[in-house]
Amino acid sequence: MDLAYTDEEEEFRARLRKWLARALPTLGPKPPPGDWPGRRAYDTGWQRRLYDAGYGDVHWGASPTTRLIFLEETERAGAPYVGANFVGLLHAGPTIAAEGTAAQRERWLTPVLRGDEVWCQGFSEPGAGSDLAALRTRAVRDGDTYVVSGSKIWTSHAEVADWCELLVRTEPVSAEVPRHRGITWLAMPMDTPGITVRPLRTLAGSTEFAEMFLDDVRVPVGNRVGEENDGWRVTMVTLSFERGTAFVGEVVACRRVLGELAAHARGTGRWDDAVLRRELGCLAAEFGALWRLIQRNVSEAQAAGGVPGVGGSVFKLRYSHARQRLYDVAARVLGGAGALDVGQQWTLDRLSSLSYTIAAGTSQIQRDIVAERILGLPRGK
């Protein structure tokens, strides 16, 4: 049990801090939430700055501990998080790095790191959410192309993406082919004819995800990562990344918000409400412990050669609920009118916190994972 960082890690932290202190003041203002092209430019521009400074590949090139320090420091300094680069840096990129050929790595990885290309994730379908293996989007081989037809849904950043990591069915389910077989992972250029993207409005009013209709979209066979029909296994590589260190910066941010809530409550007199004050105290305990849990998961991942384990599910379960609780308390700190005013950032954040127990595997699915894979309880049907 050692919470001290090595000299090397502390040097990395100090260097990064110094760089951030110089780089951040030159960063322009963040575009409004609705301005997707503006946000894409902002997010990719920042990624390019990181790349030029030698921090571009910290999400996959660096050790888990270095990545932890990077995420902690960038969030502390108020630097942008991955934003539109999320899928490229945290899903598709790591998958290609792990499963792609040398030529594929060459083609796709550097543009992600340089902030030149944005990826989205086309996994979920209207009939395949939690039950992802029920996906039905078909890909039929025609010479050296796949012809893809079907529809995807909840595709974040689809409107501004250059590439989509797409899961398709290449072998229909049958007595011989179980559902998890017959799935293939493809990189689909988003400007291919036959793709229609229809933005969906979230309950927070933004349009951050979309429906995607695919009508005889021709994708070269060379864009397949992994073997045909082996896409399920290829995909599982990515999903563990998503639950690994993806939320580190957010926990740092939540702890900052807690401090802001306390300051606000002191200013308005709500701090005198002992029930509210103690709830804030409980949340301080909660997020402090979540930070320690991250450090433990990172230590495990570091020892396991960088592979995040099921500890990510434990963390995600607790964190997503803690975040919702945080913004429920924020509503009490704001008080009646403020809690109903979406002009207040905390109210807006309260709305978006509602997605946390759904996206990236719902809480129910995470509990199944914890119960079956960690506790060894019998699998459901």
Next chain:
Amino acid sequence: MDFRLSAEQRALRDGTRKLLEGRFGRQALRAAVDGDVGGVGGGGVGRGGRVGGGGCIDRALWRELGAAGLFGLCLPEAEGGVGLGLAEAVLVFEECGRALVPGPFVATVLAAGEVPGAARGETVVTAPFGGLVPWLDAADVVRGDVAGAVALDSVDPLTPLHRLPAGASAPAPVPRTATLLYAAEQLGSAGRTLEMAVQHAREREQFGRPIGAFQAVKHLCAQMLVRVEVARAAVYAAAVTGDPDETAAAKLLADEAAVQGARDCLQVHGGMGFTWEADVHLHLKRAWVRAELSGERGEAEERLAATL
């Protein structure tokens, strides 16, 4: 940074577990509970809170644990201790909590080096914590003012309790190390009730399958694990940093894990969970007791709020 247990720490934990399993296994636990209080657990319907074993401390066990270094863990070797840190103490106390070993361990460990014989397990020491005094009649030495303490009918059959008189001066704050060690015991208890629940969920069948195949049961167990792991991170971190605020957080999270874990474990056991015979209630009752001894919850919450 490597927040995992070191090889030595794992060995210490495993060794302590083995020692306690051998010396205070289930049979010993039940004998202590049902000991010489006629009827309770045997035929008669005992009061929920009768002290078993007459409130006696098993002196042989106490000396043996002393000889194994349990009480002098954090005492420098030059003073007859083991010279380990709080992190190691926490691992050992986690095991004590898991095994439900009875006795005023926390007060005795705090007294090691100051009260002769405490470190060796020859002197049993108690102290008032949060207005309560555990094991007052059985202890050889009492550290602190317990004038006018009144015995109460303790809910936990293995922790006799006295209450300090109301209206006397406000109870002294619970020492930080005591809070931490109680939190470690809570963590051990929470880990144990999780294991008990999972084992039962795998074995007990209803509707033609193990009840652990039902999602409602499965999810109770998953939530228990989440609480245990969050509490573990908090308790271990507080032990490493020694920070008073992190200790308060560890208390809150470990109390939650132990109390709610025992309740969920009870639920998973069905009617069996409501019996005197099952061990679940022993964990729940002890968890309630520790949550009081380790300091008032509101105080911990206020301390943390004040850091914001």
